[in-house]
Amino acid sequence: MKKLFLFFFLNLYIGAAYAQQKASLAPTPPMGWMTWNYFGDNINEKDIREMADAMVASGMVEAGYNYLMIDDGWQGGRDNRNNIIADPKKFPSGIKALADYVHSKGIKLGIYSDAALLTCAGYTASLGFEEQDAKTFASWDVDYLKYDYCHAPKDSATAVTRYTKMGEALRKSGREITFSICEWGPRKPWLWAAEAGGQLWRTTYDVRDKWKNLSNQENAEGILDILDINAELHTYAGPGRWNDADMLVVGLYGKKGPSGDLGGIGMTDAEYQSQMSLWSVMASPLIATNDVRNMNEATKRILLNKEVIAVNQDPLGKQAxxxxxxxxxxxxxxxxxxxxxxxxxxxxxxxxxxxxxxxxxxxxxxxxxxxxxxxxxxxxxxxxxxxxxxxxxxxxxxxxxx
CATH class of the missing domain: 2.60.40.1180 (Golgi alpha-mannosidase II)
Incomplete structure (x- = not known):
């Protein structure tokens, strides 16, 4: 009987410690900048170093944007030991050297993979190599993983299994890595993603640079479409567990690329300001994706408003x-x-x-x-x-x- 009680309390302690660790990784919604909507998969280490420099020079880091996330397109396949590697042409110095540079600027580095054999853009992904890839990311001093769900089965059970496997792999990697679950909402991740190891989870398909989906096209969400889904999920958010309404499209102004697809023709500054306000009260992660090197005054005013950011980052962690x-x-x-x-x-x-x-x-x-x-x-x-x-x-x- 004593052994049974000891086993019970040991498991209770481990569970509580794990929950505390998860919350400590994202006690407030993550803030940063991501490559996808501006660069697509046309990325390289020079551009990312320039963005890190610009995040400091523009005041974004001081305002709280302390992650720089590399999205899809960095991968160069696997080596003869099946270790995932960066594209040697895009990243000749390697991800570890890039992480060192980004860290020297006071910024954390994020990276991307997918719970299938291939990523959304057709690059090497992590299915079957979860522990190996997690250890590789940890050895590169990566701080954040966005884990997508392209080329994967539609059912919920498979998604839970695949995300849980990567969540456990990250926990065992030897480094604290924030886990962003990106299956876009159809499998209701707010019900299971935290238990799978995630600190944030996308609640909708990709945001487009527009106010509203007027065409009824699938996966063509504008700001209002995402708002109306994410607003209903306030009870599931809190420290270490955030409903992710996708990236801020502030300052893109209809740029061609991922956010410009499916009617993403751009918005007014008033509409961009609305996205910042609404994402902030909903305690969504604030992930910019514009050209930080060349921001006009309106974009700076919106993204760098410290009073608005303080609402988003409030330690109580309530979603409006x-x-x-x-x-x-x-x-x-x-x-x-x-x-x-x-x-x-x-x-x-x-x-x-x-x-x-x-x-x-x-x-x-x-x-x-x-x-x-x-x-x-x-x-x-x-x-x-x-x-x-x-x-x-x-x-x-x-x-x-x-």
């Missing part, structure tokens, strides 16, 4: 709940650690509209000081707010009780 939902207005409420509340008001309509709201409608009693996080100033005090909201604009307020 959508309290009001109709064809014109969406209102989100996100509790913050210090007792403040973030409120986002989205005008989904194609015309500017006036709006008024009593905070009590959102379950917020009493009076509040209202700070507009885009205008960086107090815009009201009391039990309500009223004002003009532009088409596709999202007002983002921080409410402090008075």
């Amino acid at each position: 709940e959508r309290k009001i939902k109709n064809d014109t207005w969406n209102v989100f409420v996100k509790p913050l650690q210090n007792g403040d509340v973030a409120v986002a008001i989205l005008n989904r309509d194609d015309q500017a509209k006036s709006y008024s709201i009593n905070w009590a409608e959102l379950g917020l009693t009493g009076k509040y000081e209202v700070r507009d996080l885009w205008e960086h100033k107090t815009v009201g005090k009391g039990k309500n707010w009223k004002g003009r909201v532009q088409s596709h604009e999202t007002k983002l307020f921080r409410l402090k009780k008075i």
Whole structure:
């Protein structure tokens, strides 16, 4: 009997320690920059070093964007011992040297693979080599793995098995590596991805550089399409377990490439600002994918807004709940650690509209000081707010009780 109790408590301790380790890898939503929507698979070490430099020079690292993720296209096959290798033409110095350079800038390095034989772009993937690849990534000092699901079976059971295998391999690799599960949502990863070892999981198909899918094409999601899926999943998010609404397309302006496919013609700065506001209150990872080397002032203003980022990175780790939902207005409420509340008001309509709201409608009693996080100033005090909201604009307020 004593042995049975000892076994039980030992397993309980190991389980608790594993849960704590998972949360410690991503206590707040990861922030960074990813190669995919700007470069596609046309990547090389020179461009990535330049992006690391630009992330520092632009203030992105200081603002919290501390990951640089290499997406699909880095692979060069396997060597005679079946170790995965980088393309020697694209990465002549190797990934370890690149990781050293990125780390010297105060940035963590992410890499990409797929739970099948080939990746989405047709490169070498990790099925059957999970432990070997995880150890290789660890030996390169990689900090983050995005694990895709192209060329894999559609059923949920296979996905759970394959992701769990890689999750265990990463845990045994000897290095703490944040695990991003990217099966796009059809198998409801919010129900199982954390137990498979993931710290974040994509909830939808790839984001396109557009406001809304008007064509009813499959896998052609705009900002509103992703919002309407991700907003319903707030109960599944928290420290170490995040609903990933995919990359920020801020600053792409319709660039040809992955985000420009399927009607991705670009958006207005107001719409880009809305994505930043909405992703922030939903506690989604903030992963930029524009050309950081050449950002205009509007893009910098949106991506580097520290007050908005603070809402996303709030240690309480709550994803906002959508309290009001109709064809014109969406209102989100996100509790913050210090007792403040973030409120986002989205005008989904194609015309500017006036709006008024009593905070009590959102379950917020009493009076509040209202700070507009885009205008960086107090815009009201009391039990309500009223004002003009532009088409596709999202007002983002921080409410402090008075």
